[in-house]
Amino acid sequence: KTVFLINGPNLNLLGKREPEIYGADTLEDVKERCAALATGAGLTLDAMQSNHEGEIIDMIHRARDEAAAIVINPGAFTHTSIAIFDALQAFDGLVFEVHISNVHKREAFRHHSYVSARADGVLAGFGVEGYELALRRVISLLG
Numbered sequence: 001k002t003v004f005l006i007n008g009p010n011l012n013l014l015g016k017r018e019p020e021i022y023g024a025d026t027l028e029d030v031k032e033r034c035a036a037l038a039t040g041a042g043l044t045l046d047a048m049q050s051n052h053e054g055e056i057i058d059m060i061h062r063a064r065d066e067a068a069a070i071v072i073n074p075g076a077f078t079h080t081s082i083a084i085f086d087a088l089q090a091f092d093g094l095v096f097e098v099h100i101s102n103v104h105k106r107e108a109f110r111h112h113s114y115v116s117a118r119a120d121g122v123l124a125g126f127g128v129e130g131y132e133l134a135l136r137r138v139i140s141l142l143g
């Protein structure tokens, strides 16, 4: 089984962007750790990142045929994108939403997520470890 790890806008700058909020690890580090975790559990990880809303929607559509689960950090689209929510509604597998920072401790505009209403679980404020924690949950659910 395949798990899609989808990261949204600005997350390509992980490790360089506001490290006091998002930490020093890069997206490449995250991908490597998640791929090792998935492989060890007999799953395949397909990691992708885009700064473009439509591309993220295309990735979610592709997941309909290719993935049993999606772990997604939609970045700022979390707070704006009904279209990403709709795409996730059209996906039948597991969905876990990850935020590196605790969005609830930050600006009010980060407190609402369009994605959470479709997510099987939400992690915020666990740093980049949140991706691995979400993946561990996927592994236990997919058996």
Ligand code: DQA
Residues within 6 Å of the ligand: 009, 010, 011, 073, 074, 075, 076, 077, 078, 098, 099, 100, 101, 102, 103, 110
């Ligand atoms: C984020 C939180 C969002 O509010 C922000 O726009 C991001 C990253 C996080 O991982 O903490 O780009 O999703």
